[in-house]
Amino acid sequence: MADALRNLLEVRDLHVAFRTSRGKVQAISGVSFDVAPGEVLGVVGESGSGKTISLLAVMGLITDPNAEITGSIRFRGKELLGASNKELRSIRGREIAMIFQDPMTSLTPVYTIGWQIAEQVRAHGPETAKQARDRAVELLTAVGLPNPGEAVDRYPHQLSGGMRQRAVIAMALSCNPALLVADEPTTALDVTVQAQILDLLARLRRDFGSAIVFITHDMGVIAEIADRVLVMYAGRVVERANKRDIFLEPRHPYTHALLQSIPPITGDRPRRLKSIAGTPPSLFAMPSGCAFGPRCTSRVAACSAVPGLTGEPAHQAACFVTGMR
């Protein structure tokens, strides 16, 4: 593993469980990953695979009193699990910022864009109201919102989806965070707007130097923006590698299946896209052994045990059949 100080974020053996009326539900089991400064880590997986929950845990945003979180989350070498609310608050929004999926619902409807950006600026700095507003205009300019001097006084409902997401990104960037967590920031947008937002994020990463954790279920988006990729399935990391390796030499059958479900850009068009047979397991009825087992075409006897991540540090997969290669 890489040198501790070189990594911005180190997550080790993260477990998240929820106590429910129907017993304890394990949402995340032993997830580990690192984020280096300035890199883009793509986290990919189906709905319910635990991508969002693991990053919410990093942000300390799981407020459910029935949640049990164990493991270690270190940011710049400092343990975040068990940190006081006040400590977390000084990191949230200032050092780690988050962009959520739906820009329509993630802004408070009764305040202007400018107010909401200024709120974040002033939560972490000594800026006056005037300075915070100027900063908001500056940020809105940076994210390419047309006419930022006027947009700053607009309410969320007065902007289009793409504009709104730009405003959310501007807000997230307001304190020059070292790490930006983007939770499916393009899913709720039109395809053309999606591309613009991806371009914007790539540009901002250059200009602001933030590392980005990009959560998505879309391998196409991963191909566009990620440096390294983390593939999650049913609360576990099943494969991690750099982008090139994931796309050219996928090891886990699930990754393989994911890649087959996107249409190729070159070459012959397949008659049918392959979909993955079966459905992701319910957290209430997790299969014993490899969680992907019931849907896997290469299943062997060994798969009745839970596979661990194996392989060289730069490319690991959790599969008995293909992982050792």
Add this chain to the structure above:
Amino acid sequence: MAETVMTGEMQEGGGVKPRASGAQGPWALAFRKLTADRAAMVALAALILIALICIAAPLYASWSHTDPFRSNLDGQVMVDGKLVAALEQSTEGLGLGYTPVGPTWQLGNYFLGADNQGRDVFARLLYAGRNSLLIASGATLFTLIMATIVGASAGFFGGITDAVISRVLDILWAFPIYLLAICLSVVLINQSMKIGPITIDSGSLLLPIFIIGIVYVPYVARPIRGQVLSLRRSEFVLAAIGLGVPSSRILFRDILPNVLPTLIVFIPIMMAIDMLVEAALSFLSIGVQQPDASWGTIIQDGVGLLYTRPWVALSGGIAIALTVLALNVFGDGVRDALDPKAKLRIGAK
């Protein structure tokens, strides 16, 4: 805060949200949820108890040999082994007024004392409960039926029908409720009223039932209208219309059953409101008419004796407060069981 996380992705993933197990229908599920709600069950038991006690009023009256409706100006009461006049000449001031006997705290013997007619307050309290409960139930039934007819026609037929009905409902809704009731009763109270074949006599309980029932029709009809309207535009109804299913069948088979949970949620809420309105109208002497009693008239009697015999007013009010409290708690339970998203508020107006 489970929801903050759960809405993220786990629900779509089919994970955490517990699903109805087996082939249970929504009604069975709601019923199970209601019976598991301890507060609601205690409230329901209290309501049943109160209703039973009030229904048994004649038993109490015959057992204690009192006639709670006849003035008993020179009756006598046994207190601590001595016979005392039910109405004693006031010793204060000019000695013109009479003070009724106070509570003896002996069941069957002027338990709560007498009112200014010398009548047994406790026996009257029981009979009053019958009237209060009857009026509340009757008015609720009237409101729900009228509101369903009006709201469903507006929502289902739309167009001009809807525009006219909605306007009328808005106007009724803007009308201050007690003033509307006062207007109606000042005109109706001293004469009988004929609605088709039904004649309502001036002292009849039907009058307060009608007045209370009618003023709350907009309160129920507006949400029903909204619901029917959205059902009318829903795909399964559009499909049924496309298939040529007759309107009446759509209304009774597809729409009304979907409105039923809302109506049921309204029952305890409306009964609680109606109890309070009945008390207010009777206090204004435009509800239940003497010598009949309701909990409102008992308070009215009691306010005149407030400083000398406070238990008359206190008992009437406590009876109302307990019953309404039980209705509200039970209503919360019914709402949570049937329609947790319902934005109905108790105690409106």
Add this chain to the structure above:
Amino acid sequence: MLLPVLKRLGDMVVAMFGISVLVFLIFFAIPGAEPASRIAGRNASPETVAAVRLSFGLDQPLPVQYLIMMKKLFITQDLTSFVNRGYKVIPAVMNAAPITLSLVAGAALIWIVFGLLIGVLAAAFKNTWIDRLLMVMSLIGISMPAFWLGAVINLFTQSRWHDYWLFSWVPPLGYKPFVESPKLWALTLVLPCFSLAVGYIGIYGRVLRANIVEAMQEDYIRTARAKGVSESRILIRHALRTSLISVVTLFGLDFGQLVGGVAVLTEIVFALQGVGKITFDGLLNLDLPVIMAAVLYSALFVVICNALVDMLYILIDPRERTDG
């Protein structure tokens, strides 16, 4: 911004017209007794009934009768009682209006302050004993008849514990105009306002708690947390602020309704000569012109309140502004 305001003003006129027609129909068109003998009161002489018939133009068609009634009420304002001959009704209602307004405004002030307090506290301490205690108290407050609570308050503050230090400040029942003695004006109103407010405190506390708890599950609350905003600020500036929108609507309806609602009974219990008490006296004397005037002026007030609230709504909810 102008167009929605004009639309609300239009709604207001329509509502007022509808209410006045309804009142007119109740008094002049419900079959049974002849309207003239109703208006003339109990045991009226034939001459009085004839005078009523002349005065209200009862031999003319209904629309004309309606216009005569409205003219007497709002234009010439010379509606007189036939039970108390020569008693001018409109000035009596006007003189009583400040009393009712003081009562209702005082009650509104109390219920807003305490309703907000209870709603925010209960939501902040959701599912703890503080929450449960506040919610049980609210429910009890909602379940009591307000006029009965007033009578019970009188029992203790006027009689039983009047000499006890806690209640020795309570003045005798009745009303003192503000111009005579602001202090007595306030003191006489405290308890009536409070008794009127209790039920609404309960309703608003419950509604607000439910709204805040619901708002706290919205995505934008998670965004605010991710921004590093403090929990208390999230509760007040985000969750409470968005919850207030629906509460303001309720408030407008309730404030207007109170004038012709429970306040009538509270005035009677506390011997305040407000519009409600005048209406009640009119009812006891079967003096219909009094009721007519009280009802229509109260309704006018309600309608104006509703219109004002609709406009306030445009101010506090940016989504309602259509100029965006």
